[in-house]
Amino acid sequence: MNVPLLDLQPQMSRFRDQVLEAVTSVIDSTRYILGSEVSRFEKEVAAYCGTGFGIGVSSGTDALLASLMALEIGAGDLVLTTPYTFFATMGSILRVGARPVFADIDPDTMNIDPAQVERILADDQAGRKKIRAIMPVHLFGQCADMQPLLELAARYGIPIIEDAAQAIGAQYPLEENGAVTWKKAGAMGTAGCFSFFPSKNLGGIGDGGMVVTSDSGLDRILRSCRDHGADPKYYHRRIGGNFRLDPIQAVVLSIKLPHLEEWHRARRRNATLYREYFSQAGLTDNPVVLPREAYGGLEGAAEVNYHIYNQFVIRVPDRDRLRSFLQENSIGCEIYYPLCLHQQACLAPLGYGDQTFPVAEEAARQALALPIYPELQQEQIAYVVEKISEFF
Ligand SMILES: *Cc1c(COP(=O)(O)O)cnc(C)c1O
Numbered sequence: 001m002n003v004p005l006l007d008l009q010p011q012m013s014r015f016r017d018q019v020l021e022a023v024t025s026v027i028d029s030t031r032y033i034l035g036s037e038v039s040r041f042e043k044e045v046a047a048y049c050g051t052g053f054g055i056g057v058s059s060g061t062d063a064l065l066a067s068l069m070a071l072e073i074g075a076g077d078l079v080l081t082t083p084y085t086f087f088a089t090m091g092s093i094l095r096v097g098a099r100p101v102f103a104d105i106d107p108d109t110m111n112i113d114p115a116q117v118e119r120i121l122a123d124d125q126a127g128r129k130k131i132r133a134i135m136p137v138h139l140f141g142q143c144a145d146m147q148p149l150l151e152l153a154a155r156y157g158i159p160i161i162e163d164a165a166q167a168i169g170a171q172y173p174l175e176e177n178g179a180v181t182w183k184k185a186g187a188m189g190t191a192g193c194f195s196f197f198p199s200k201n202l203g204g205i206g207d208g209g210m211v212v213t214s215d216s217g218l219d220r221i222l223r224s225c226r227d228h229g230a231d232p233k234y235y236h237r238r239i240g241g242n243f244r245l246d247p248i249q250a251v252v253l254s255i256k257l258p259h260l261e262e263w264h265r266a267r268r269r270n271a272t273l274y275r276e277y278f279s280q281a282g283l284t285d286n287p288v289v290l291p292r293e294a295y296g297g298l299e300g301a302a303e304v305n306y307h308i309y310n311q312f313v314i315r316v317p318d319r320d321r322l323r324s325f326l327q328e329n330s331i332g333c334e335i336y337y338p339l340c341l342h343q344q345a346c347l348a349p350l351g352y353g354d355q356t357f358p359v360a361e362e363a364a365r366q367a368l369a370l371p372i373y374p375e376l377q378q379e380q381i382a383y384v385v386e387k388i389s390e391f392f
Contacts, residue, residue, distance in 0.1 A: 003371050003380045005332030006199055010375040015255050019205070022251035037247040041254045042210065048169070048257065049184045049192065051212040053219035056245030057226050060165035060195025063209040064092035064135070066243050067161045067191040069229075070221040073098050073132045080120060081135040081163075082112040082144075083340040084360040089137055089163050090341045099350065101131060102342055104357040106145070108292040110313070110367070112136050113359070114148035121156055134160045138167035138185045140336070140369075141201065141267075141310035142294060146172050146188045153189075160189030165209075166310040168194045168202050169264055173298050173306070182304045186212045191222070196253055201267070201310050202260050208249040266374035267309035273378055274312060274370070277385035287392055289315040289366075311336060312372035319368050325391045331384055334369045 012019070026037060034056075042054035057063045073079060075097035081089055083102040093100045101124075103116035117134065124131045134153055136144035146160075153160045164170070167185035174183045186192020194200075196208035211222050221238075224231035229240035271291070278284050291313055295306040313336060316322055326333045340360045342352050370384055 001380065001383045002330045003332060003376075003384055005334055005369070005371050006373050007375065008198060008203070011256070018255050019252050022255060023248055026247045026251055032247065034244055035247050037250040037254070038245050041245075041250040041257075044254060044257055045168075045194070045210055046212055048260075049187045049212050051187045051192070052214040052216065053212065053222075055211045055213075055219060055222040055226060056250060057209045057211060057243040058245060059207040059243075060163075060193060060197060060200075060209040061088040061092060062226070062241070062243040063165075063193035063195070063211045064088060064161065064163060065095060066222055066225040066240065067193055067211055068092055068096045068098065068133070069225045069238070069240055070218060071133060071159055071161070071190070076130070077132040078124070078130045079133045079135050079161075080117060080131050082137050082139075082360070083342045083357045084110060084337065084363055085137040085139060085163065085341065086165070086337065087341065087344070088165070089135060090344075090347075093135070094346075098132070100341065102355065102357055102360075104359045105363065107359050107363070109139075109142060109145070109294050110363050111139050111142065111144035112149075114145050114152070117149060118152055121152055125156060131156075131158060133158055135163055136160065136189075137163040137165075138170055140291065140313050141167050141170055141308035142291075142306070143167060143170050143172035143185050145294070146183075147174060150174075150188060159191070162186050162189040162192040164192045165195035165197075166200060167308060168200070169260055169305055170308045171295075171304040171306050173295050173300070180299055182300060182306075187214070190215065191218065196249065199310075201263060201308050202253060202256060204249040205252050206246075206249060208245050208253065210245070261305070263374040264305045264308045267312075267372050268305065268307065270372050270374075270376050270381060271307070271309050271312055273381045274372075274385065277382055278388075281385055281389040283385075283389060283392065287317055288388065309372050311369040313367050313369045315363070315366040316368060317366070319366050322388065322391050323368060326384070326387060329387050331387060332371055336367060336369050337364060340364050 225240035229238035
């Protein structure tokens with residue numbers, strides 16, 4: 001049996017006619033930059049997330065970059081983030097001339113650990129006060145623990161930029177005045193950043209991204225930042241970039257957005273099947289550690305997507321050999337991520353060489369992502385678990 005890590009074919013076959021028609025109409029309109037299709041999609045995403053505004057940009061990376069630029073974070077500034085994420089999180093910080101400060105992760109969720117964040121912020125406040133923002137990542141489709149992070153951000157008066165590239169639609173139980181409201185990823189911080197890279201839960205037919213915010217002033221600045229800092233056209237009080245979303249991507253994404261919740265549910269159903277098969281095989285906890293759902297047991301959790309499973313990442317000993325074994329058996333799998341950010345060669349000249357983050361480093365040695373896409377079949381999941389069982 002062949003089990004690819006991701007198969008985009010079923011979704012594209014289902015919407016192919018609609019997509020061709022919509023793309024053709026963009027081509028025939030000869031309006032190829034921004035325009036009504038992009039505005040409409042921005043409003044749809046903002047409504048989906050419960051934010052006032054959405055600003056379509058060229059990628060998730062550029063969503064992060066534009067957010068940092070809009071908040072005037074640059075040379076001499078520090079941004080607090082996780083060492084265990086895709087490179088773009090840190091790449092965007094470095095590209096505005098700022099430097100990352102890392103807080104180690106929580107071993108259960110692999111998201112940034114608020115206790116570490118608190119300690120680092122307290123040190124910074126007592127000293128040079130250079131940390132200008134917190135950039136948590138909602139890794140693999142589950143929100144970082146936003147409640148304590150939002151409290152810390154408010155206490156120290158610094159913004160949170162959510163890297164929600166893997167988590168559009170993921171919900172977090174935020175407690176306000178004693179009641180729990182399930183908030184969407186990206187809608188809790190000052191700005192939330194999404195990616196429409198094809199492998200994300202909402203993927204385009206190329207690169208795309210969006211920033212969401214409920215701050216109308218920031219919305220205006222972000223629109224300017226994505227267009228060389230112009231406001232109005234040809235007048236530049238700031239330096240932005242060309243970070244615009246194409247209408248061709250916007251029309252495709254508009255077709256797919258109404259089906260996103262259904263796809264999230266299918267991914268969660270697949271996660272449940274993995275849990276059942278792993279437990280039947282007697283592999284859970286040892287040697288296979290399954291991804292932990294941090295918010296699943298809470299009130300109202302049954303009705304929401306507290307985890308959208310952009311990736312289903314297990315932790316295992318002997319990970320590299322298991323990966324080869326699965327690949328030999330035609331099972332797609334991937335390592336997210338083999339190296340932590342503080343270990344990347346490009347950071348070495350900046351003096352990060354002797355830093356260690358033991359929890360993140362252990363995750364980088366053990367993590368393995370298994371196929372989880374919505375159209376995956378039950379027999380395929382059973383086969384993956386059967387082969388992992390055979391390996392151990
Ligand atoms: C995918 C991703 C990005 C970057 O998004 P692109 O659209 O590929 O630029 C940023 N951060 C995280 C955590 C991601 O997974």
